Amino acid sequence: MKFAVRSRPAPALPGVHGPARLHRRTASLLGRLHPGDVAVLDHLDMDRDTAQALVDADVVAVVNASPMISGRYPNLGPELLVQAGVLVVDRAGPEVFDRLREGTDVRIDGGVVHVGERVVAEGREVSADVVDTEMTRARSGLAAQLESFTHNTTEFLRREQDLLLHGHGIPAVATDVAGRPVVVVVRTPGWEDELRGIRPFVREQRPVLVGVGRGADALVEAGHRPDVVVLTSGADDLPSAAVLRKARDVVVLVERGSPRSAIEHLERLSIRPLRFETTATPEDAALLLASTHEASLIVGVGLHATLTEFLDRRRTGLASTFLTRLKVGPDLVDATALPRLYDGAVRPRHLLGALLAGLVAVAAAISVTPVGQQWVDELAPAISSTTTDLAHDVRGLLP
Incomplete structure (x- = not known):
């Protein structure tokens, strides 16, 4: 009697996987990228704007035929990509465009680009330490x-x-x-x-x-x-x-x-x-x-x-x-x-506050004049009577 043997799935190969989107001209590539793609390009000294566009496209990896940082000046693109968690490989060489086709599934591991079991390009994985070292050197230029x-x-x-x-x-x-x-x-x-x-x-x-x-x-x-x-x-x-x-x-x-x-x-x-x-x-x-x-x-x-x-x-x-x-x-x-x-234009609450402050100032000024004193003397008995009645009512409510 033969017993059915359940085959185990092959373990996933290490590295980052995704379909390749490639173009030597970076601007022509950016509009064709989708989340999960591997962007293959030729961009010496990648600038921040291009790197941000790649991050916004949600690519999983960037393979650059040229150096990300040549040392001529401290360009900001590689640092942004690495901080965003995008795998970056540079110095892959121009032959990567001859060995890859648009949409081909690729795997990148340790700076090596694979198609199936075949190695199509070898470059350098750009880590945070690599960026720090080369940016320091580039600032001297x-x-x-x-x-x-x-x-x-x-x-x-x-x-x-x-x-x-x-x-x-x-x-x-x-x-x-x-x-x-x-x-x-x-x-x-x-x-x-x-x-x-x-x-x-x-x-x-x-x-x-x-x-x-x-x-x-x-x-x-x-x-x-x-x-x-x-x-x-x-x-x-x-x-x-x-x-x-x-x-x-x-x-x-x-x-x-x-x-x-x-x-x-x-x-x-x-x-x-x-x-x-x-x-x-x-x-x-x-x-x-x-x-x-x-x-x-x-x-x-x-x-x-x-x-x-x-x-x-x-x-x-x-x-x-x-x-x-x-x-x-x-x-x-x-x-x-x-x-x-810029703190904004004048708002209604600002006008109300100014009006109340003005009324208080006018009332204070009038109160020290003879007419104001007469008004105060006439209003004092009424205010006193009202206050006495209010206090009496409050005591009546207490147990």
């Missing part, structure tokens, strides 16, 4: 980066001096900006808290709301309607068409001399964009637009503020940001500081 930045600043000023000094080339918008506060929103990590913190200011002052790229989507998600949207032609992080149609003005940044075809894709959506020929970044263009149109105050939501964040962006646009901040500096306030400066 800031001097060289600042020297390069100085050169880029000179070149940008040469190209855009008419824009920076005289406001030439900035389009005229239909939105009335002159004399009004302007809130410029960039969708970066922490924008929700910053926008929530200035809610009383937005409700009471009714500023012009400017969304930069997907910052327009952020405004809509927070329950606001963007007045102006500033975006770059051909960018991957464009707001939705529905959001663009809600805005009164859509300003599109294009390179100088670009043909009309650069904005035709928006015109096909029944949107009439305004061309802005400049090499400035979208958020800097938004700040310059608000300043040139004589905004009374500019509040920045999601703008980069610290030196480390500033250098983390790793692009020629650093010069644009630096010179723009010098241009609009007297009018620019960071959203994180605004709640400490």
Whole structure:
């Protein structure tokens, strides 16, 4: 007689498992990610914004063909990924894109990428200790980066001096900006808290709301309607068409001399964009637009503020940001500081308190005049009688 033998399931192999989503261009990959995916990309010195987008996509692992931290400057992306619990492997090499297919289930263990039993790439697992060590080393390279930045600043000023000094080339918008506060929103990590913190200011002052790229989507998600949207032609992080149609003005940044075809894709959506020929970044263009149109105050939501964040962006646009901040500096306030400066408008309870204080002051002043003394003498017997009757009634209620 044969007895049935129940087979035991094979033990799960160690490591992190998930379907691979791959693209050499990080911006093209971000929009295709789903929770549980393994993001395979080629991104030297990953910045914080990209890392936050990967965390928001809820990926389980990131495999980078290039080093996460090259040592040129202390970029913030790897630290954010590690703190969020995402497995990070870098230096996997460009051949990882030839050995993997989109959607293939992969397993990552100890910096080694497997497909089934086959090893397709070997890299380095980036732990918190690795990040700390390499970030310390990278901070020593800031001097060289600042020297390069100085050169880029000179070149940008040469190209855009008419824009920076005289406001030439900035389009005229239909939105009335002159004399009004302007809130410029960039969708970066922490924008929700910053926008929530200035809610009383937005409700009471009714500023012009400017969304930069997907910052327009952020405004809509927070329950606001963007007045102006500033975006770059051909960018991957464009707001939705529905959001663009809600805005009164859509300003599109294009390179100088670009043909009309650069904005035709928006015109096909029944949107009439305004061309802005400049090499400035979208958020800097938004700040310059608000300043040139004589905004009374500019509040920045999601703008980069610290030196480390500033250098983390790793692009020629650093010069644009630096010179723009010098241009609009007297009018620019960071959203994180605004709640400490703005206490809100006058409310009914404030008026009631002032009224009561005024009545008390008037009564005190009248009481020391002859007429006031006469009123007091006439009211004293009545008050005394009322007090005596009240005391008698209270004693009658006592056992």
